Amino acid sequence: MRHTISVIVENKPGVLSRVSGLFARRGFNIESLAVGVTEDPNISRMTIVAEGDERDLEQITKQLYKLIDTIKVFDLPKEIAVERELALIKVAANEKNRAEITQIVDIFRARIIDVAEDSMTIEMTGEEGKVEGIEKLLRKFGIKEMVRTGKIALQRGGAE
Amino acid sequence: MELTGAQALLECLHKEGVEIIFGYPGGVVLPLYDAMYVDKRIKHILVRHEQGAAHAADGYARATGKVGVCLATSGPGATNLTTGIANAHMDSIPMIAITGQVATPLLGRDSFQEADITGITLPISKHSFLVKRTEDLPRMVKEAFYIARSGRPGPVVIDIPKDVFTGKIKFSYPEKVDIPSYKPNLMGHPKQIALAAKAIAAARKPVMYVGGGAISANAAAEVKQLAEKCNIPVTMTLMGLGAFPGTHELSLGMLGMHGAAYANYAVTDSDLLIAVGARFDDRVTGHIAKFAPNAKIIHIDVDPAEIGKNVRADIPIVGDVKNVLKALIEKVGPKEKHADWVAQINEWKKKYPLSYKKEGLKPQFVIEQFYELTKDKEVIIVTEVGQNQMWSTQFYKYDQPRSWISSGGLGTMGFGLPAANGAQFGRPDAIVADFAGDGSIQMNIQELTTAVNNKLPIKIYVLDNCFLGMVRQWQELIYERHYSHTNLCNNPDLVKIAEAYGAAAKRVEKVEDVKAALEWSLTITDRPVLIDFMVAKEENVFPFVPPGQPINEMLLD
Numbered sequence: 001m002r003h004t005i006s007v008i009v010e011n012k013p014g015v016l017s018r019v020s021g022l023f024a025r026r027g028f029n030i031e032s033l034a035v036g037v038t039e040d041p042n043i044s045r046m047t048i049v050a051e052g053d054e055r056d057l058e059q060i061t062k063q064l065y066k067l068i069d070t071i072k073v074f075d076l077p078k079e080i081a082v083e084r085e086l087a088l089i090k091v092a093a094n095e096k097n098r099a100e101i102t103q104i105v106d107i108f109r110a111r112i113i114d115v116a117e118d119s120m121t122i123e124m125t126g127e128e129g130k131v132e133g134i135e136k137l138l139r140k141f142g143i144k145e146m147v148r149t150g151k152i153a154l155q156r157g158g159a160e
Numbered sequence: 161m162e163l164t165g166a167q168a169l170l171e172c173l174h175k176e177g178v179e180i181i182f183g184y185p186g187g188v189v190l191p192l193y194d195a196m197y198v199d200k201r202i203k204h205i206l207v208r209h210e211q212g213a214a215h216a217a218d219g220y221a222r223a224t225g226k227v228g229v230c231l232a233t234s235g236p237g238a239t240n241l242t243t244g245i246a247n248a249h250m251d252s253i254p255m256i257a258i259t260g261q262v263a264t265p266l267l268g269r270d271s272f273q274e275a276d277i278t279g280i281t282l283p284i285s286k287h288s289f290l291v292k293r294t295e296d297l298p299r300m301v302k303e304a305f306y307i308a309r310s311g312r313p314g315p316v317v318i319d320i321p322k323d324v325f326t327g328k329i330k331f332s333y334p335e336k337v338d339i340p341s342y343k344p345n346l347m348g349h350p351k352q353i354a355l356a357a358k359a360i361a362a363a364r365k366p367v368m369y370v371g372g373g374a375i376s377a378n379a380a381a382e383v384k385q386l387a388e389k390c391n392i393p394v395t396m397t398l399m400g401l402g403a404f405p406g407t408h409e410l411s412l413g414m415l416g417m418h419g420a421a422y423a424n425y426a427v428t429d430s431d432l433l434i435a436v437g438a439r440f441d442d443r444v445t446g447h448i449a450k451f452a453p454n455a456k457i458i459h460i461d462v463d464p465a466e467i468g469k470n471v472r473a474d475i476p477i478v479g480d481v482k483n484v485l486k487a488l489i490e491k492v493g494p495k496e497k498h499a500d501w502v503a504q505i506n507e508w509k510k511k512y513p514l515s516y517k518k519e520g521l522k523p524q525f526v527i528e529q530f531y532e533l534t535k536d537k538e539v540i541i542v543t544e545v546g547q548n549q550m551w552s553t554q555f556y557k558y559d560q561p562r563s564w565i566s567s568g569g570l571g572t573m574g575f576g577l578p579a580a581n582g583a584q585f586g587r588p589d590a591i592v593a594d595f596a597g598d599g600s601i602q603m604n605i606q607e608l609t610t611a612v613n614n615k616l617p618i619k620i621y622v623l624d625n626c627f628l629g630m631v632r633q634w635q636e637l638i639y640e641r642h643y644s645h646t647n648l649c650n651n652p653d654l655v656k657i658a659e660a661y662g663a664a665a666k667r668v669e670k671v672e673d674v675k676a677a678l679e680w681s682l683t684i685t686d687r688p689v690l691i692d693f694m695v696a697k698e699e700n701v702f703p704f705v706p707p708g709q710p711i712n713e714m715l716l717d
Binding site: 062 | 282286287307342469
């Protein structure tokens, strides 16, 4: 089962390698990982998507807590979380298909952020499924480059 | 007062109560060694290899309960510490490893003797600090000591670049530590303790299974109180030996792969297993699904991550072992005495005692003899790793905590001699004996110099079978006697080696000479002594639970 785990840590050098090293060492694959500072500049928040059963989750949570720099760890099940991911997709484009691409972008409520003679770069924000959806539709035009941030998530207001 | 980083570090160590550090100089730690040339409040012991420094600090910590401190230069000095750091980490020993580092402007440039030691030690230390500014040094040292000794203890690395040693600061040492993200939970939850008390009252076949956590929490008195109050038999892990008196009628000795048969039978048959500061290691449990199959499990540990890691606990209690046991003792009544159960165990004890065939010079006999000679004295037994270690668990009885020092989790050959040095520094009045094998003793033999130079009267008893005995035993029993690279018949003359280092030494080849030789070794008080006991070559350690088998299915001889 896939889990979205939020790890609140001290914003100190080396913390990322402590956390990612722990996942590797204990045999958990990280599917995606996003890190950034929080409202408090001394504290960072990592959102990690990883595969494992309940027992794995319990063990990795406890091991994460053992790291001296870890402040809080929690699982964010889909039902109580708002999740987003950002992708930038550079798709091959020409005069003939530009209109069709623009239409797809509109339907997905994505944005075109760069246009060149032979390409368009699209910014897509949304849940994972949506990002994958637009990628699938754009593939036939030829995706030149793509980058995804990995999922970030927050607990819904009122769900605390 | 204005101090250099080097002077400040010594001041910090002094404030932490450090009396002794084990180290080896080198380029980037020169400023620190220069400061030590002037400030002699802390005794520095010059070892002959950094691994020896780490194991000595570890042995010192185990013998005294204080934090052990070792020191090395950058690069190879630091990497030589790593086995010792990993060893302390696996056994939860409080230790501070101070390493020099190349100056901050040279960091990350593959400079001469640069190694990323905080990176290298990430998975084998409790925590680490790379000090980049001299003004951070006092706070980081304070935090490092706090982290090393609190909660579940462990080694902490402090990596200090050369220019941090030479930088100047206005020194003040923080009085308190505040690490918001690190707050060990020390008091057990009262509800869980009440549940445990209820389970103990309902149990008909309870066993206490006591590990190193009981030693590090200084909880031997509480272990004994609980066992005696409720008449519960006690078995110990390798790390737990001494947490309950080995001569006590309720003692089952060690359990597991080379545990006593009666200990393994008792655990397998128990209906309540009370794990006290133990972690259900594979050498203890054997086939894990068949470990204590009928028992409800109470698991007391200060580290929440141990709960449910290897087995599912029915009643987990997270907290300091001493605190939890104290609270538990209050709650349990002496109503149930489990007389039938204790009688059953005594029958197993009679039927399956630890034994060996007494013919020729047997290694077990040497240990037994030493026990007879020293059982009323203050003794610390240290071991290397392998057969020597297992026989030492079986044929010496440990009545006191911190009278037994051995590399449990990592199983580090070469640990014993330097650890014995550390233990003797920490407890100068104790008889410190290292039971060694002819393989292990050669792994840190250079530390004999450290012992000789400091007039440490440690005893080194080599149970010399001209083999890597434990590996040979597995080859005999599991690999069809293919003695692949375990024959050490080309050993050097260990007696001559010891004498060359300045130690007293002797070889014993006949069983009738054992006692006199041991007595002779006890009369030597101004230098180390080594006795090379030429023991039976192909003696095996029994009982033996083949790997992956349930612990009640053992080879008894």
